[in-house]
Amino acid sequence: MIEFKHVSKVYKDVRALDDVSFTVEPGGVTGFLGPNGAGKSTALRVLVGLSRATSGSATVLGRPYGELDRPAFQVGTLLDAGAQHPGRTGREILTLGAMTLGLPRSRVDEVLRLVGLTAAEGGRRFGGYSLGMRQRLGIAHALLGEPRAVILDEPANGLDPQGIRWLRGLLRELAASGCAVLLSSHLLHEVEQVADQVVLIARGRVLARGTVAELRRDGRTLEQVFLDLTTGADRSAGLDAALSADGSAA
Numbered sequence: 001m002i003e004f005k006h007v008s009k010v011y012k013d014v015r016a017l018d019d020v021s022f023t024v025e026p027g028g029v030t031g032f033l034g035p036n037g038a039g040k041s042t043a044l045r046v047l048v049g050l051s052r053a054t055s056g057s058a059t060v061l062g063r064p065y066g067e068l069d070r071p072a073f074q075v076g077t078l079l080d081a082g083a084q085h086p087g088r089t090g091r092e093i094l095t096l097g098a099m100t101l102g103l104p105r106s107r108v109d110e111v112l113r114l115v116g117l118t119a120a121e122g123g124r125r126f127g128g129y130s131l132g133m134r135q136r137l138g139i140a141h142a143l144l145g146e147p148r149a150v151i152l153d154e155p156a157n158g159l160d161p162q163g164i165r166w167l168r169g170l171l172r173e174l175a176a177s178g179c180a181v182l183l184s185s186h187l188l189h190e191v192e193q194v195a196d197q198v199v200l201i202a203r204g205r206v207l208a209r210g211t212v213a214e215l216r217r218d219g220r221t222l223e224q225v226f227l228d229l230t231t232g233a234d235r236s237a238g239l240d241a242a243l244s245a246d247g248s249a250a
């Protein structure tokens, strides 16, 4: 389980997160949606200990990320698909990761297969990878240690329709195997197709959370709910729709 409890993050003059609370249950995909500057990346950075919360707590499997024993075996993260050495091949990047974790090289072949990168693609330098290939490699890296929780920041960016379909299948498989999957995305239609639960955030505040069906209860598409909430046009109705499964307002 991934849990944000009353997390606030204040930069000098920006309140990037304001009392953010939500949970990501094992065995499900939670879509984390918000417009540019909403606070999604800040929340994920706080979650994995790259940034310190001003107040509140964010935990993975019951503990702050920094206190997890061998975290890569518990939590797989993809925060920036471009953050790799351009001169290394995809296979080299994964092999380094596997060696660091004490995993056999055969695990590299397994994750390459899992993300649909061919042996030839694995042998190409990262600098020449398309964005879609970078995303696949980043997901492969995140899954090396067979983690029980997965945190992915905009993994669908740059994927073609076939890639998006593949990603959807992979996320459902991870959830079916008991993984807690947190997926940040701008691709509302995509999130609608794959997520069990959705958290909508804007200007650092959670505006709505619930299942896709709960948020769409008056027949609107998730995109319409999102636009109405984030432009403020339907703020009060949206907050009503935001009643979470446990009955507390988001």
Ligand SMILES: Nc1ncnc2c1ncn2[C@@H]1O[C@H](COP(=O)(O)OP(=O)(O)OP(=O)(O)O)[C@@H](O)[C@H]1O
Binding pocket: 011, 012, 014, 015, 016, 034, 035, 036, 037, 038, 039, 040, 041, 042, 043
């Ligand atoms: N290091 C920082 N110093 C000051 N302000 C920051 C810093 N990092 C983020 N912010 C601000 O915090 C707010 C939230 O930014 P964040 O990057 O978390 O949003 P986001 O939802 O991930 O946006 P996007 O979808 O555009 O990536 C923005 O106003 C941003 O300018």
